[in-house]
Amino acid sequence: MIQKKSAKAQSAAASAPGRPSPVPPSIDEPTEPTEPLPPKDDQRGPDPVSATGVPLDVPQSARSQSGAYLTTSQGTRLPDTDHSLKAGDRGPILLRDHHLREKITHFDHERIPERVVHARGAAAHGVFRSYGSASSLTFAGFLAEDVETPVFVRFSTVLGSRGSADTVRDTRGFAVKFYTAEGTFDLVGNNIPVFFIQDAIKFPDVVHAAKPHPDREIPQAQSAHDTFWDFVSLHTEAQHHTMWNMSDRGIPRSYRTMEGFGIHTFRLIAADGSTTLVKWHWKPVAGVHSLVWEEAQLISGMDPDFHRRDLADAIEAGAYPQWELGVQVLEDTADQTYAGIDLLDPTKIVPEELAPVQPIGLLTLTGNPINYFAETEQVAFHPGNLVPGIDVTDDPLLAGRLFSYIDTQITRLGGPNFGQLPINRPQAPVNDMLRDGMHQTAVHGGVAPYRPNSLDGGCPFTADAASGGYVEVAQPLPASQKVRAAPASFADHFSQPRIFYRSLTEVEQQHLIEAYSFELSKCYEETIRLRQLQALAEIDTELCAAVAAGLGVEAPSASEPPGEVEPSPALSQVGGEWPVAGRQLGILAGGDSNPAEVAAAVAAAAEADLTPLVIADVGGVLGSGDSAVPVSRTLLATRSIEFDAIVVAGGRRPSPATDLMISEAFRHAKALGAWGDADALIEHAGCPTDAPGVVLAGRPADLIAEITTLLSRHRVWDRVV
Numbered sequence: 262m263i264q265k266k267s268a269k270a271q272s273a274a275a276s277a278p279g280r281p282s283p284v285p286p287s288i289d290e291p292t293e294p295t296e297p298l299p300p301k302d303d304q305r306g307p308d309p310v311s312a313t314g315v316p317l318d319v320p321q322s323a324r325s326q327s328g329a330y331l332t333t334s335q336g337t338r339l340p341d342t343d344h345s346l347k348a349g350d351r352g353p354i355l356l357r358d359h360h361l362r363e364k365i366t367h368f369d370h371e372r373i374p375e376r377v378v379h380a381r382g383a384a385a386h387g388v389f390r391s392y393g394s395a396s397s398l399t400f401a402g403f404l405a406e407d408v409e410t411p412v413f414v415r416f417s418t419v420l421g422s423r424g425s426a427d428t429v430r431d432t433r434g435f436a437v438k439f440y441t442a443e444g445t446f447d448l449v450g451n452n453i454p455v456f457f458i459q460d461a462i463k464f465p466d467v468v469h470a471a472k473p474h475p476d477r478e479i480p481q482a483q484s485a486h487d488t489f490w491d492f493v494s495l496h497t498e499a500q501h502h503t504m505w506n507m508s509d510r511g512i513p514r515s516y517r518t519m520e521g522f523g524i525h526t527f528r529l530i531a532a533d534g535s536t537t538l539v540k541w542h543w544k545p546v547a548g549v550h551s552l553v554w555e556e557a558q559l560i561s562g563m564d565p566d567f568h569r570r571d572l573a574d575a576i577e578a579g580a581y582p583q584w585e586l587g588v589q590v591l592e593d594t595a596d597q598t599y600a601g602i603d604l605l606d607p608t609k610i611v612p613e614e615l616a617p618v619q620p621i622g623l624l625t626l627t628g629n630p631i632n633y634f635a636e637t638e639q640v641a642f643h644p645g646n647l648v649p650g651i652d653v654t655d656d657p658l659l660a661g662r663l664f665s666y667i668d669t670q671i672t673r674l675g676g677p678n679f680g681q682l683p684i685n686r687p688q689a690p691v692n693d694m695l696r697d698g699m700h701q702t703a704v705h706g707g708v709a710p711y712r713p714n715s716l717d718g719g720c721p722f723t724a725d726a727a728s729g730g731y732v733e734v735a736q737p738l739p740a741s742q743k744v745r746a747a748p749a750s751f752a753d754h755f756s757q758p759r760i761f762y763r764s765l766t767e768v769e770q771q772h773l774i775e776a777y778s779f780e781l782s783k784c785y786e787e788t789i790r791l792r793q794l795q796a797l798a799e800i801d802t803e804l805c806a807a808v809a810a811g812l813g814v815e816a817p818s819a820s821e822p823p824g825e826v827e828p829s830p831a832l833s834q835v836g837g838e839w840p841v842a843g844r845q846l847g848i849l850a851g852g853d854s855n856p857a858e859v860a861a862a863v864a865a866a867a868e869a870d871l872t873p874l875v876i877a878d879v880g881g882v883l884g885s886g887d888s889a890v891p892v893s894r895t896l897l898a899t900r901s902i903e904f905d906a907i908v909v910a911g912g913r914r915p916s917p918a919t920d921l922m923i924s925e926a927f928r929h930a931k932a933l934g935a936w937g938d939a940d941a942l943i944e945h946a947g948c949p950t951d952a953p954g955v956v957l958a959g960r961p962a963d964l965i966a967e968i969t970t971l972l973s974r975h976r977v978w979d980r981v982v
């Protein structure tokens with residue numbers, strides 16, 4: 262839309278070429294109109310999306326494809342797209358074949374660079390509803406009571422390429438774009454609350470060390486190699502993040518069962534101008550839950566899209582993933598510390614026992630993307646996308662991120678106009694003075710994209726705080742000298758990983774010990790293994806001894822005995838009960854199984870909100886007529902990793918495939934059950950039927966009820982294998 266100019270601006274424009282203006286322009290005179298102009302409609306917000314991700318109220322013509330006939334990119338109908346234009350059917354192809362050239366040329370340019378980190382991701386649309394409990398801390402409009410804000414959330418792994426497997430041991434990205442009425446707010450977090458480095462200048466170092474080796478480009482998407490452990494063992498501020506990676510947090514069961522963290526401390530500003538420091542937390546309603554390592558490795562081969570599929574399937578099935586957003590509220594003191602913890606140090610957490618997470622809103626993912634490339638690939642997050650009422654702190658890692666994201670996106674998305682892509686368009690009106698550039702799609706009206714101007718009546722106006730302007734908090738700066746140095750408060754690299762290790766349950770500690778042993782055994786260089794063991798010795802003597810034993814080397818001693826710390830039970834994933842909606846139950850049937858009983862098990866599982874999948878030797882249906890039950894998986898095409906729990910139907914006969922399925926599920930601490938005579942199959946697979954989490958029942962419905970209770974605790978943690 263062309264903006265309407267004020268009468269005075271129009272007369273000034275008319276008199277401009279060559280003729281002296283009758284009214285010399287001055288900066289303070291041409292202030293008509295006195296109200297800011299309405300938003301330009303070439304900068305509209307993202308298309309409203311239905312619960313299933315289908316855009317609403319969008320004319321078909323606004324979508325990329327319409328009409329019944331195939332056309333060229335210019336809309337000319339085509340009679341044939343299967344044969345090139347040739348001089349005779351066996352003759353040479355003619356250069357004049359524009360359709361051939363257009364088709365191939367466009368195809369040649371279909372790829373854009375993948376993200377330098379977080380290349381592999383999956384995303385969903387949703388809505389955030391605020392409780393209003395943060396409104397005493399911030400005047401951010403979207404955090405006022407009962408405000409609903411559309412969101413787009415992208416989850417990712419960090420190290421792997423776009424085509425790598427989902428279930429590798431790695432950190433996960435958790436990036437949320439809130440399309441608020443006051444502008445877009447991006448909360449670009451991870452599923453681990455600390456980071457490898459304290460200063461952004463080290464980011465290329467840690468990423469170069471963790472990415473595949475530059476000569477052979479292996480290993481893909483994992484940290485189990487020399488350069489990673491070389492770096493983190495030398496650069497010991499990475500030890501805390503590394504320990505989270507080695508724990509079960511490094512292999513989430515699902516995106517739906519991950520916590521998310523903003524990591525850095527942010528500053529909230531209240532209506533009265535008072536400020537508070539906060540740390541952001543996402544708490545999954547389904548509880549925090551992880552895979553076990555062997556399962557994760559098997560899935561990488563059996564179903565590399567495991568997390569992506571799980572997210573999309575859950576949304577499609579209506580089991581909408583949910584997270585509560587919470588904040589740890591920390592007083593904004595002059596030294597920006599809390600309980601002795603430097604809040605500007607991104608390698609430190611504030612234990613939840615010291616500062617509880619206070620819930621402030623609920624995120625619900627309700628729609629799958631319509632097009633992966635347009636949305637998940639082209640979405641561009643930026644930690645500097647803030648709204649009034651929320652500000653950053655001087656965390657030196659955050660400062661570097663504020664520079665990096667837009668910079669990398671200019672390359673990745675081919676120029677500076679990626680904000681105009683549908684997924685990146687703000688929902689708030691946009692009235693900027695940014696112009697031109699590669700891939701400009703807006704048709705900007707007016708002649709004066711500069712300020713001050715008289716030709717556009719002084720528009721656009723600037724907004725002070727009262728008009729909703731983003732005004733930075735006046736923050737006193739420390740009197741200091743220009744230095745390249747870290748503060749002394751950043752020097753402790755070992756006490757927080759010690760808190761983490763000592764807060765885990767025994768089974769979680771065992772997983773962590775095995776993960777360190779696995780990863781270090783993949784390092785070729787003995788010196789690297791020993792140096793990492795030295796770092797573990799500084800953290801915890803027993804941990805170091807256990808990993809050293811796994812590697813078959815002598816444990817080194819700490820430079821000074823590791824001190825006492827207060828554990829933080831909130832760091833453990835074990836304990837508690839959670840909703841089971843969308844968890845997958847395998848019902849192993851076939852042979853002489855009674856279809857009516859199998860149908861009863863399916864019905865009971867569906868009633869409990871589980872996703873029941875019947876497994877048999879061949880596809881089709883079990884039984885016939887009214888009692889026929891569809892087979893969801895054949896034994897050839899599935900494996901235990903697809904299921905959170907497995908029950909065996911009476912009448913089922915053992916086979917090598919059932920042995921494998923049952924013994925694997927048993928080893929991976931999954932709930933197991935059998936009705937009728939099927940307990941024999943569990944024993945046949947070498948699993949004792951009196952072990953914890955193995956349920957035998959006469960009736961399928963009773964069995965499903967007990968399995969559901971076990972699933973609400975995620976795994977059978979007390980099964981010693």
Ligand code: HDE
Pocket residue numbers: 376377378379382415416417433434435436449450451456460461462464522523524525640641642658659661662665666667669670
């Ligand atoms: Fe990022 N990070 N990052 N990062 N980051 C990127 O931006 C960077 C850091 C995070 O789904 C890149 O568009 C620097 C911490 C997520 O699209 C890049 C530093 C945290 C995503 C970049 C960090 C994150 C990214 C690559 C150290 C958790 C994926 C592509 C100072 C709080 C977003 C892109 C998505 C992506 C830079 C550290 C989270 C290169 C320089 C800490 C979730 O700009």
